[in-house]
Amino acid sequence: MNKARRNIWHSVAAHGILLSYTVLALFPVFVILINSFKTRKAIFRNPLQLPGPDTFSTIGYETVLKQGDFFLYFQNSLIVTVVSLFFVLLFGAMAAFALAEYRFKGNALLGLFLALGIMIPIRIGTVAILKMMVASGLVNTLTALILVYTAQGLPLAVFILTEFMKQVSEDLKNAGRIDGLSEYAIFFRLVLPLVRPAMATVAVFNMIPIWNDLWFPLILAPSEATKTLTLGSQVFIGQFVTNWNAVLAALSMAIIPVLVLYVIFSRQLIRGITSGAVK
Amino acid sequence: MTALKLEKVCKSFGPVKVLHDIDLTVEDGEFVVFVGPSGCGKSTLLRVIAGLEDATSGSVEIVGRDVTTTPPSKRGIAMVFQSYALYPHLTVRGNMELGLKQAKMAKSEIAARVAEASRMLSLDDYLDRRPAELSGGQRQRVAIGRAITREPDLFLFDEPLSNLDAALRMNTRIEIANLHRTIDSAMVYVTHDQIEAMTLADRIVVLRDGRVEQVGSPMDIYNDPDNQFVASFIGSPAMNFVKAAAYGFDKGAVLGIRPEYLTIVDGGRLSGVVTHIERLGAETNLLVALDTDDVLTVRLFGQYSFDVGQKLGVDFDDANALFFDENGQRIR
Numbered sequence: 001m002n003k004a005r006r007n008i009w010h011s012v013a014a015h016g017i018l019l020s021y022t023v024l025a026l027f028p029v030f031v032i033l034i035n036s037f038k039t040r041k042a043i044f045r046n047p048l049q050l051p052g053p054d055t056f057s058t059i060g061y062e063t064v065l066k067q068g069d070f071f072l073y074f075q076n077s078l079i080v081t082v083v084s085l086f087f088v089l090l091f092g093a094m095a096a097f098a099l100a101e102y103r104f105k106g107n108a109l110l111g112l113f114l115a116l117g118i119m120i121p122i123r124i125g126t127v128a129i130l131k132m133m134v135a136s137g138l139v140n141t142l143t144a145l146i147l148v149y150t151a152q153g154l155p156l157a158v159f160i161l162t163e164f165m166k167q168v169s170e171d172l173k174n175a176g177r178i179d180g181l182s183e184y185a186i187f188f189r190l191v192l193p194l195v196r197p198a199m200a201t202v203a204v205f206n207m208i209p210i211w212n213d214l215w216f217p218l219i220l221a222p223s224e225a226t227k228t229l230t231l232g233s234q235v236f237i238g239q240f241v242t243n244w245n246a247v248l249a250a251l252s253m254a255i256i257p258v259l260v261l262y263v264i265f266s267r268q269l270i271r272g273i274t275s276g277a278v279k
Numbered sequence: 280m281t282a283l284k285l286e287k288v289c290k291s292f293g294p295v296k297v298l299h300d301i302d303l304t305v306e307d308g309e310f311v312v313f314v315g316p317s318g319c320g321k322s323t324l325l326r327v328i329a330g331l332e333d334a335t336s337g338s339v340e341i342v343g344r345d346v347t348t349t350p351p352s353k354r355g356i357a358m359v360f361q362s363y364a365l366y367p368h369l370t371v372r373g374n375m376e377l378g379l380k381q382a383k384m385a386k387s388e389i390a391a392r393v394a395e396a397s398r399m400l401s402l403d404d405y406l407d408r409r410p411a412e413l414s415g416g417q418r419q420r421v422a423i424g425r426a427i428t429r430e431p432d433l434f435l436f437d438e439p440l441s442n443l444d445a446a447l448r449m450n451t452r453i454e455i456a457n458l459h460r461t462i463d464s465a466m467v468y469v470t471h472d473q474i475e476a477m478t479l480a481d482r483i484v485v486l487r488d489g490r491v492e493q494v495g496s497p498m499d500i501y502n503d504p505d506n507q508f509v510a511s512f513i514g515s516p517a518m519n520f521v522k523a524a525a526y527g528f529d530k531g532a533v534l535g536i537r538p539e540y541l542t543i544v545d546g547g548r549l550s551g552v553v554t555h556i557e558r559l560g561a562e563t564n565l566l567v568a569l570d571t572d573d574v575l576t577v578r579l580f581g582q583y584s585f586d587v588g589q590k591l592g593v594d595f596d597d598a599n600a601l602f603f604d605e606n607g608q609r610i611r
Contacts, residue, residue, distance in 0.1 A: 171364035171437075174331050175425075179378035180352030193368060 029255065036060050036248035043244055060245030061253075064236075067246065070253070072225070073232035078257065080142055080228060081210045084149035085203050091150070092157030092202065093165075093195070097187050099158070100165035101173070111162065117155025122148065123215060133220055140223040148216050153206040164198035165191065200268045207265070211258055229254050280342060282307045282433050282465030283328065288337035290320075290327055290489075297323050298489045301337070305433075305465050312476045313469045315486035316512070321469045322437060324486070328467065329435055330354050342432045352381070357426035358435040361442060363418045365410040371421050372406040375428045389428075396427040399461065400454075416447045423458070436468040440475060455479060473513055477501070485509050507607035510535050516564055516576045523602060525571055531602035531610040538564065538578035540599040547592030551575070553585050567593060 034050055035043045042055035049055070064070050099111045122129075129148060130139075138144040168191050176186040192199070217231040233250040236243040283305035290298040297320050305311045313321040326332040328339060330351035338347045346354045357378075365374050372393060379389045397403050400420045410418055419439060426434055436455075440448045456479055459466055470476055476483050477497045485492040485500065485508075493505045504510035510518050516538045523534040526548070543565075551569035565577040565585060577593060585591075602610045 169362055169364060171360040171362045172366070174326075174329075174351075175358070175360060175364040175366070177331060178329065178351045178356065178358050180381035181377075189368075190366065 032248050033252050036252045040245055060249030063246040064249045068232055073227050073229045077229040080145045083146050084210055087150040088153035088157050088206055089199055092154055093161050095158045096161035096165045100162050114155055114158045122152045140221050140226050142226055144220045145216055149210045157202045160202055161198055164195045168194050200265045203265050280307050284340040286338045288334045291335045307465055308463045310459050310466045310481045312480035313484050314476045319486040320489040321486050325435055325437055325469050329356055329358055355432040356435055357429040357431040359422050359426050359439045361438040363422045367410055370407050370409055375425045378429050392428040396424040400424050415443055434464055434466040438470050505609050507603045519575045521573045532605040533603040535601040536595050538576040541577045541593055541595050543591050544594045545592050547594030549593040553587055553589045556585055
């Protein structure tokens with residue numbers, strides 16, 4: 001009798017804590033969403049109130065869609081994020097495989113060198129990066145952003161993936177070699193599918209910082225044609241007056257694709273962990 | 280025609296030399312087993328033969344061709360691994376076909392070989408399953424099937440039974456023996472298990488620290504070891520070693536006598552006290568502490584009743600005694 005009661009209280013407490021944290025985390029998103037559908041005055045009068053028939057307004061969304069080419073910004077963000085993730089995963093996995101699999105002089109040093117990137121924030125080299133982009137004529141191109149984000153994501157990717165690559169059964173790779181598979185075939189067809197959860201982890205770690213980044217788009221690619229979503233939304237935040245409707249509408253629209261990508265990758269992550277590997 | 284010929288094969292990992300001047304020949308159709316303690320280099324030697332590691336020096340010849348620099352897939356070998364190493368994303372059929380598809384073999388030929396291997400190993404019901412849906416024993420049969428379809432000149436086995444439980448081990452051991460009778464290809468088998476070595480081999484190669492200690496048929500290795508290491512490694516319980524001089528023998532420094540050659544007899548040459556008894560059903564092993572401070576293992580066949588602390592006499596036929604010099608080399 002006593003045990004049951006204690007368990008119930010434990011359960012209540014656990015649920016209580018988790019629910020309050022969920023509310024805490026989701027509350028700002030909720031506020032943004034409901035306020036993006038209200039008139040400006042209504043936002044300031046009653047920020048926490050749901051949009052009613054007299055406060056409902058889509059003026060925020062209209063402004064955003066008319067001002068600047070919102071879908072272009074969205075497309076730029078999408079291209080930069082997806083392509084950067086692709087290169088981070090491709091080159092990161094290939095480097096990790098080489099470091100984990102082959103014995104060669106300087107293997108340990110090379111691994112250390114690549115991992116050092118984790119400790120050094122890439123923004124320190126912004127001036128030098130800008131100079132490089134100017135010199136190679138890549139300013140105001142999406143390519144510049146992709147190159148920078150790939151460089152930013154590689155060190156952690158190599159570090160994490162090397163550990164997972166080492167766990168892949170040596171015998172499996174040798175069986176592939178005896179059957180005549182090339183090293184590339186072994187890498188793409190045998191090893192990569194087995195490190196899928198690690199790859200999903202790396203993708204998730206990198207996706208949000210790249211999508212949300214304001215720094216490099218502002219410095220390297222501020223032109224109208226190459227603006228990312230985050231940068232494009234900044235135009236609504238002025239020195240004296242901020243067009244809150246538009247800002248909130250832009251942010252609401254920006255949340256959705258990230259949410260979708262995140263759900264896809266985390267499901268992959270979970271499936272990868274539970275599917276079981278070699279033996 | 281020799282299936283395999285190793286000439287002065289050496290292998291070093293950086294400054295560490297793992298294999299020292301290995302010379303070995305495996306005849307066509309012969310079943311050779313490499314045994315030795317952990318770290319003796321038997322798996323490394325197998326990988327050098329397979330081509331998964333390069334020999335630092337020396338040559339490897341398979342069926343008369345020098346394959347020292349040939350990649351593994353072109354050496355005419357097939358390998359069965361301890362961890363089965365089946366491709367997790369392919370079905371059983373897919374696993375057995377992959378090597379042949381890579382070699383660009385005709386579809387009809389591939390199908391024929393897979394069907395034959397599947398029939399030989401009773402895998403017909405599992406051809407469309409994935410490895411994750413099979414038991415350990417079934418997976419090992421698929422691994423063997425994958426090797427068979429390649430129709431290699433030389434089969435390589437790397438401790439294939441180590442991951443199986445004891446009952447399954449015996450059954451699979453017999454299957455491998457039958458396989459050898461049916462296919463009659465040369466096979467090189469690595470194990471640390473004496474029973475597998477003694478029961479499967481035509482010849483045993485005993486390795487220690489990267490060197491060949493002795494090569495011979497199982498009975499030769501058992502009855503006529505070249506040195507003390509080989510004598511102590513093969514045979515369970517292990518051979519007894521005592522100082523020869525302490526028992527009135529002037530030949531060599533060490534006397535070796537197998538536990539089963541010692542007899543319990545009243546008034547025997549040696550006398551001692553029972554310190555431990557192991558009853559195994561079919562045999563009874565006694566640990567006897569002699570008056571001379573040596574402890575001997577006595578192996579009796581059958582069930583006997585002895586008590587710890589019991590005094591008894593031990594004797595043996597001198598013809599069964601083996602003598603070794605102070606360096607462990609056998610004196611014949």
